[in-house]
Amino acid sequence: MASKRQIDVGGVKIGGGAPVAVQSMTKTETADYEATMRQIHAIAEAGGDLVRCAVPRDDDVRALERIVVESPIPVIADIHFNHTLALKAIDAGAHCVRINPGNIGGHEKTGEVVEKARAASVPLRIGVNSGSLPKHLHELERESPVEALVAAAIEHVELMDKLDFQDFKVSIKSTNVPNTIASNRLLSQKIDNPLHLGITEAGTKWSGSLKSAVGLGTLLADGVGDTIRISLSTFHAEEEVKVAWEILKALKLRERGPVLIACPTCGRLQFDMDTVVADIEERLRAYDDPIEVAVLGCAVNGIGEASHADFGITGAKNEGLIFAHGKPLRKVPQDRLVDELFAEIDKSLSVGRVVVDENKAAEGAAWLELIEEENAGELTPERLAAMEAAAAANQALTEGQALPMAGAPKAKRIELDEAASPTEGRRFSRA
């Protein structure tokens, strides 16, 4: 379950029921102040709550001193092997320091970092990596990599206990998704400290996003994990942040910006949906409001399954329809669909409600009805789903189950089943 303890990284709470924090890591040389700051701003603008910077040299420490002051989000110094750099990073004002006690040079040096962190009230991230487990755990690693990872993490936690230090989070990292899931599940049952989740070297934007969504999504749905980083092989760190947010939004753990819904398309598609969806997705990045926008490839099914969306478009050969909350707003020429959709969104957001021109709405409704009538015999995926739902309702009726009240609002946003949701009680809006 979510960790009991909480730490504070430069004002961002981690664990203890706080919203799952999104972090990324700069891919620049930290010593290159300008390039690093550019990347930190890109990460922050994409929604990063925290940023981590590698500090492998003294030059990086010198740049870090300026970066921690100028950064719009708290900065975590990432240290490997050289404990003196951890001490210097704390002096430089880092909001958190990541160390791996297994590769920092022994308990004594870890103790030195802990004492410095305690004096400066700087939290630590204690990391365990499948690639650097201590020698005495190698045999266990061969038998059970998961138990070995957890054993290494517990040893570090016990060392912190001995040092009477609790201001830390723990991370277990592995390139293996099932092992990451199993080890974090096990560790979360054994310790109360916040957990940082990530899949090490997950891969490219495509495969790495999927691996991370499976691994981190599974854990987060279990209520395990307090901060996440998606590791992708791209120089554009903000892409990691975008993926992290999609995972959190999909699980309804946090809300941030619009949600785009789009049909998968099929042989009935009558316009260049790939381009239109990509264009809409790109333009939506400029919005902070958590609106739902739907794109349907054809008007054969009417507004159908997208009727819960705040705004949407459905296209046909030469014309398309803009709709809001299940009601037509107006039809527009095909090549104006996207521009007019955003004009409607902007107008509605500026006045706080959907503005309806009754004449145009009636014209749009008549156009939609005509297309629906012309295609009444088509067995589209949506109609098949509707038929299945109707059959299930009939079945329920014959079995004596209650059906929804007649006249209940149709254009209702799909609600979560609160009682059954694994993320119940952990949802937060970023606003």
Ligand code: SF4
């Ligand atoms: S029938 Fe459904 S899946 Fe096919 S293009 Fe129309 S809306 Fe999209």
